[in-house]
Amino acid sequence: WAEEFSDFIIKLVGNNRPPKIIEIHPPFNDYCNLNDFIEIYKVFEDRISETNPETEILIENRYGALYRGGKFLVSSVSDLEKLCDLINKNGLKLRVVLDFIQIFSRYNLGPGKFDTDKISSTMRSIYPIREAIRGVHLWGKKDYGKGRYDSHKGDLNTYFVQKDLKDAFLDELYKLLDDGNPRYFVPEVNSSDQDL
Numbered sequence: 001w002a003e004e005f006s007d008f009i010i011k012l013v014g015n016n017r018p019p020k021i022i023e024i025h026p027p028f029n030d031y032c033n034l035n036d037f038i039e040i041y042k043v044f045e046d047r048i049s050e051t052n053p054e055t056e057i058l059i060e061n062r063y064g065a066l067y068r069g070g071k072f073l074v075s076s077v078s079d080l081e082k083l084c085d086l087i088n089k090n091g092l093k094l095r096v097v098l099d100f101i102q103i104f105s106r107y108n109l110g111p112g113k114f115d116t117d118k119i120s121s122t123m124r125s126i127y128p129i130r131e132a133i134r135g136v137h138l139w140g141k142k143d144y145g146k147g148r149y150d151s152h153k154g155d156l157n158t159y160f161v162q163k164d165l166k167d168a169f170l171d172e173l174y175k176l177l178d179d180g181n182p183r184y185f186v187p188e189v190n191s192s193d194q195d196l
Helices: 002-013 034-051 077-089 100-106 116-124 127-132 156-160 163-177
Strands: 021-024 056-060 095-099 133-138 141-143 149-151 184-187
Touching: 002 034, 021 034, 034 056, 034 077, 056 133, 077 095, 077 127, 095 100, 095 127, 100 133, 116 163, 127 133, 127 163, 141 156, 156 163
Parallel strands: 021 056, 056 095, 095 133, 133 184
Antiparallel strands: 141 149
């Protein structure tokens, strides 16, 4: 995939302005481990850097999928720490785009399952890798009366349900990202402009 995807991007861009960011998703753990991923990824980064040296490459943490063969290789904060350690050891440019809702889901947190202590401990566990965070994905979940929360719908009010829990998250998010490093923000909302 490293050669094919890099060739695809290079051909797609052609003589146009190169992409500022390329975001990739982690593989599944039934066919790849972190060391294998890093070795394969190096090929991708080298090829992209040859033609587009200013392009940043970010990897998103992922959790859950319809795929039943395995689980995403990078889901938990611990997975991210191991990945960041390998990135540093190999001198790679790869950085993280952190999807907070998927982190919460990985720890079985979501609407109706939060309390301020769980929010705080989860957010503070991210501090060791915060220098690697170059982007943030944020989205909500909303119950449309079926007793099931739909992803990428609603907003943080419908996700956290209680204002004090949303405020606790936003306070912890502010503290985590208040380190002087600029980051990209991707609001992943598919429901309405009002939710966005």
